[in-house]
Amino acid sequence: MTTTERRISKPWSRLGETLLYAFGQIRTVKKAYPGITHLLIFWGVLIQLIGTAIKIMQMGLFVPFTWPLFSDKVYFGYELIMDLAGAAILVGVLMALIRRLFIRPDYMENTWDDYYALVLLALIPLVGFFTEGLRIFIRKPDWASWAPIGNWTAGLLQNTSLTAAQASIIHPYIFILHVGLGLLIVASIPFTKMRHMIFTPIHIFFKTSRGKGELESIDDIMNAEELGATAINEFSSLNLLAFDACLQCGRCEEVCPASISGLNYSPRTLLLMLRETMAESLLFPQEGSDSNLTPDLLKEEYLWSCTTCGHCLDVCPAFIRPPEQVIDIRRAQVLMTGDVPTTVGETLRNFERQGNPWGMPSQDRMSWSEGLNIRVLNPGDEVDVLYYVGCAGSFDDRNKRVTRAFIDVLNKLGVDYGVLGEAEMCCGETARRMGNEYLFQVAAEENIALFSEYTFKTLVTLCPHGLNTFRNEYPRYGGSFKVLHASEFLAEKLQEMNIKIPGEANYGKLTFHDSCYLGRYHDVYAQPRQVLTQLDLKPLEMKASRENSFCCGGGGGAMWLETAADTRINHNRLNHALELEVDTITTACPYCLIMFDDALRSKGLTESIQVLDLVEILNTSIQYITGSIIDPVIYLTSWISS
Ligand code: SF4
Numbered sequence: 001m002t003t004t005e006r007r008i009s010k011p012w013s014r015l016g017e018t019l020l021y022a023f024g025q026i027r028t029v030k031k032a033y034p035g036i037t038h039l040l041i042f043w044g045v046l047i048q049l050i051g052t053a054i055k056i057m058q059m060g061l062f063v064p065f066t067w068p069l070f071s072d073k074v075y076f077g078y079e080l081i082m083d084l085a086g087a088a089i090l091v092g093v094l095m096a097l098i099r100r101l102f103i104r105p106d107y108m109e110n111t112w113d114d115y116y117a118l119v120l121l122a123l124i125p126l127v128g129f130f131t132e133g134l135r136i137f138i139r140k141p142d143w144a145s146w147a148p149i150g151n152w153t154a155g156l157l158q159n160t161s162l163t164a165a166q167a168s169i170i171h172p173y174i175f176i177l178h179v180g181l182g183l184l185i186v187a188s189i190p191f192t193k194m195r196h197m198i199f200t201p202i203h204i205f206f207k208t209s210r211g212k213g214e215l216e217s218i219d220d221i222m223n224a225e226e227l228g229a230t231a232i233n234e235f236s237s238l239n240l241l242a243f244d245a246c247l248q249c250g251r252c253e254e255v256c257p258a259s260i261s262g263l264n265y266s267p268r269t270l271l272l273m274l275r276e277t278m279a280e281s282l283l284f285p286q287e288g289s290d291s292n293l294t295p296d297l298l299k300e301e302y303l304w305s306c307t308t309c310g311h312c313l314d315v316c317p318a319f320i321r322p323p324e325q326v327i328d329i330r331r332a333q334v335l336m337t338g339d340v341p342t343t344v345g346e347t348l349r350n351f352e353r354q355g356n357p358w359g360m361p362s363q364d365r366m367s368w369s370e371g372l373n374i375r376v377l378n379p380g381d382e383v384d385v386l387y388y389v390g391c392a393g394s395f396d397d398r399n400k401r402v403t404r405a406f407i408d409v410l411n412k413l414g415v416d417y418g419v420l421g422e423a424e425m426c427c428g429e430t431a432r433r434m435g436n437e438y439l440f441q442v443a444a445e446e447n448i449a450l451f452s453e454y455t456f457k458t459l460v461t462l463c464p465h466g467l468n469t470f471r472n473e474y475p476r477y478g479g480s481f482k483v484l485h486a487s488e489f490l491a492e493k494l495q496e497m498n499i500k501i502p503g504e505a506n507y508g509k510l511t512f513h514d515s516c517y518l519g520r521y522h523d524v525y526a527q528p529r530q531v532l533t534q535l536d537l538k539p540l541e542m543k544a545s546r547e548n549s550f551c552c553g554g555g556g557g558a559m560w561l562e563t564a565a566d567t568r569i570n571h572n573r574l575n576h577a578l579e580l581e582v583d584t585i586t587t588a589c590p591y592c593l594i595m596f597d598d599a600l601r602s603k604g605l606t607e608s609i610q611v612l613d614l615v616e617i618l619n620t621s622i623q624y625i626t627g628s629i630i631d632p633v634i635y636l637t638s639w640i641s642s
């Protein structure tokens with residue numbers, strides 16, 4: 001991939017993060033049982049390694065590299081710490097075995113090297129304790145009580161018929177076995193999953209500093225030789241490092257909406273297949289092996305199931321970004337081979353012909369505004385709020401009603417706003433997530449040039465995908481401006497105006513669905529709930545909400561794909577709402593609205609449950625404003641005109 005990203009900037013902060021996440025295991029322990037298991041093994045092994053290195057220095061094996069002899073007190077402490085570290089490894093291994101053999105989470109794969117590593121990890125401290133027990137049994141040293149497990153083992157030996165002389169004979173052999181097991185585990189690291197002990201900290205150190213909502217750019221795209229990845233050696237070296245850094249822990253698969261919904265896709269197996277391809281063609285090449293991606297990786301389920309919801313990014317302890325690898329392959333498919341699903345091809349052709357995924361002409365961009373008195377800006381105009389309507393809000397019939405509602409709200413709140421009218425263009429998000437980086441970059445440059453013709457304080461949009469594109473992706477192309485999602489803008493505005501709006505309409509039991517691109521990518525969780533609270537509405541929380549929200553299934557271009565009815569992500573998400581027996585589902589994203597609408601229709605539930613955008617609810621409730629500081633003239637005029 002042609003990119004200028006340098007991953008050695010701010011080395012001290014990188015080192016700090018590596019210490020925090022690789023050594024502190026901050027992300028790993030978020031999941032209590034496997035986290036504590038890993039923590040015990042990791043720190044146990046690390047302490048044992050450091051302790052062994054110190055001991056070797058003491059033994060004068062590598063003169064002149066020696067270490068001053070321990071004082072008695074220090075040595076007692078050393079023995080205690082080494083004993084506790086060995087015990088930690090044993091407890092960790094036992095917990096890991098219980099999880100693998102009895103708890104058996106669905107996403108967990110058991111392979112030979114998992115058991116190989118666990119058995120070796122258990123044998124080393126077990127043999128170590130036996131060696132220590134023999135030593136204490138033979139010499140009865142002063143520090144014996146400071147090595148409680150070794151001392152306990154010596155006590156056990158005491159109760160056998162073994163004599164000190166016999167123990168002295170077998171001790172060197174057991175010691176050599178202990179050292180041999182240690183060397184075996186070190187030698188096994190490159191050939192087993194234990195390689196992550198080395199590669200995960202390195203990957204964390206070199207991880208991208210791009211925000212999680214920003215995809216890697218293809219620099220100088222017109223002259224770039226590689227557009228995405230059709231072969232394993234076309235991934236960047238840091239991507240290849242990620243394949244080795246993957247622990248295969250399955251945390252990504254456990255939260256992936258595509259995997260949960262039964263699609264034949266998992267970010268964990270994606271990484272596994274990429275690693276295997278890398279091993280076969282680059283690390284241990286054999287005659288006939290090539291670096292081209294395997295057909296399994298190129299099949300539709302693998303390339304097009306990911307909705308780029310970002311949940312895997314948040315949970316991966318190695319900071320790997322599986323959707324970026326997916327998009328690398330999509331780029332090659334879209335820009336090089338053209339081998340894409342029919343609906344993807346149609347959507348991208350719509351974009352090429354009409355400049356938007358809906359394939360609608362720009363003259364139709366204002367069709368939603370019929371009968372409304374809207375200020376369409378002219379180049380050079382100045383305004384507080386530039387309202388970017390977006391493609392869904394302009395062309396999708398259901399979302400056009402939301403756009404109209406937002407205009408009502410802006411009028412009622414007396415906001416100085418304007419829209420771009422037919423001059424507005426698609427932000428390019430769908431094209432980029434579908435892999436057409438070229439269309440995206442053209443859209444970014446054109447939009448940045450367009451926005452620069454107007455003077456505005458804030459760009460406001462109802463679409464979290466547009467928000468992410470403007471806020472996280474345009475700055476790289478020279479477009480930096482203040483961008484707010486409508487829910488952020490409204491929460492701020494309502495608070496600033498200090499108004500309390502009693503919700504008059506009856507929404508029954510209501511829940512709020514967190515859009516991935518609003519919540520997970522921008523941490524906007526409180527603001528939509530704050531708006532609902534100001535309407536005296538108390539949203540019920542679905543079992544997957546806020547940071548743990550479950551994707552609606554519409555992101556990453558997935559809204560345009562056909563999926564079998566029994567594997568639809570939106571049906572799964574609707575089930576979460578149905579569990580609460582709600583009457584109203586609130587969204588704050590045009591894609592989520594479409595996906596819920598579709599799921600309700602498919603399940604024949606449109607009569608019993610309504611799905612509404614946040615601004616539709618606000619617009620209805622705002623009719624009942626009392627005692628507000630809203631300019632009554634503006635309010636009445638806009639209310640009458642609406
Ligand atoms: S990508 Fe990350 S979360 Fe997924 S299996 Fe690999 S290490 Fe675990």
Ligand code: SF4
Nearest residue numbers: 256306307309310312
């Ligand atoms: S971004 Fe979401 S859909 Fe894509 S792999 Fe990660 S969890 Fe799965």
